[in-house]
Amino acid sequence: MSFEVAGEAYDRFMGRYSRPLASAFADWLGVSPGQRAVDVGCGPGALTAVLAERLGPDHVAAVDPSEPFVAACRQRLPGVDVHRGTAESLPFADDSFDVAAACLVVHFMSDPAAGVGEMARVTRDDGWVGATVWDLAGSRAPMWPLWQAVAEVAPEHPDESGFQGGSRESLVGILGAAGLRDVESVELPVTVTHPSFEEWWEPYLHGVGPAGEAIAAMDEERRARLEATLRRNLGAGPFDITAVAYAGRGRP
Numbered sequence: 001m002s003f004e005v006a007g008e009a010y011d012r013f014m015g016r017y018s019r020p021l022a023s024a025f026a027d028w029l030g031v032s033p034g035q036r037a038v039d040v041g042c043g044p045g046a047l048t049a050v051l052a053e054r055l056g057p058d059h060v061a062a063v064d065p066s067e068p069f070v071a072a073c074r075q076r077l078p079g080v081d082v083h084r085g086t087a088e089s090l091p092f093a094d095d096s097f098d099v100a101a102a103c104l105v106v107h108f109m110s111d112p113a114a115g116v117g118e119m120a121r122v123t124r125d126d127g128w129v130g131a132t133v134w135d136l137a138g139s140r141a142p143m144w145p146l147w148q149a150v151a152e153v154a155p156e157h158p159d160e161s162g163f164q165g166g167s168r169e170s171l172v173g174i175l176g177a178a179g180l181r182d183v184e185s186v187e188l189p190v191t192v193t194h195p196s197f198e199e200w201w202e203p204y205l206h207g208v209g210p211a212g213e214a215i216a217a218m219d220e221e222r223r224a225r226l227e228a229t230l231r232r233n234l235g236a237g238p239f240d241i242t243a244v245a246y247a248g249r250g251r252p
Contacts, residue, residue: 010044010069013203013212014104017142017190021132021245022047022103024188026054028247029130035059035098040087040119041105045073045080051101052077061097063090087115092122099123102131104245106165106174116178120252129180130249132188136166140244142192143211146204149229150214153222160210171248180250188245196237201230 025047031037031054039048042062051060057079063086064070070084083091087102087109100119109115119129134141139148139161147159165171168185175183194200207216215223 008044008072010208013206013208014142015044015046016192017243018043018046018104019049020190020192021188022050024190025101025103025130025132025245025247026050028186028188029099029101029128029249031055031099036061036096037099037101038062038090038092038097038119038122040090040100040102040115041065041108042073042082043069043104045069045076047101047103048073048077048080048082051099052080061092063087086110087118090118090122094121095124096122097124098127100127100129104132104134106131106171107133107136107160107163109164112164112174113177116174116180120178120180120250123252125252127252128249129175129178129252130247131165131171131175132245132247133163133165133171135168135187135244135246136160136163137170138167138244140242142190142241142243144243145230145234145241146211146215149226149233152229153226154214154218157214157217168246168248171246175248175250178250180252183248183250185246185248188247189242190245191240191242193240194237197231197234198237200234200237200239200241201227 036059037051039062042048042064048062061081063083074082100123106112
């Protein structure tokens, strides 16, 4: 799955959910002054910004394979050590960090166990390696209204429910397969109020992620039917969307 889109487009699509999730995730990982942390799959920098605020930019590194995301993260967070690269081959020495975190990334890794294993390699033995993924299997991701409507309008189109790491069991299994010890998990809910249907819908039209790609692949008639179905289901707004992520953590 490629995310070669502008950071601003991703922010409008997922940032409104990933920012509050990142804060709760950092709390659960016990991020505190004096530590060093790396954000793996940083995107435009939602979690990176939280880490930099709590630890100072010079105590934070970030990695992402998307050049537009790397550029956006560097521009927004000067002083953070931002690299273009993949989770499966991190450009850091062993035991470099106290915390290695991947927020909404594991399900897009080409080899999740290898990626988390690399996160463990660069983390000290008493540190935390953590990851979050939306509850895709349980249809509790922010995109659930969209996939519900897609199932009605284009039932042949696959959704995200089978993605790796998208259930508690799958995420915990990935952390275990990566060799982490003392693995535990928790649910992290996020509620976002959308002032209007248009504010909710517009970010889906920029081809971001599997949901955006699904819409972009539809012809004009089917896309119009999808929008009409969503307007019927959600109303004009304002309305709340609650999403739930699983977070898992373990020791290297």
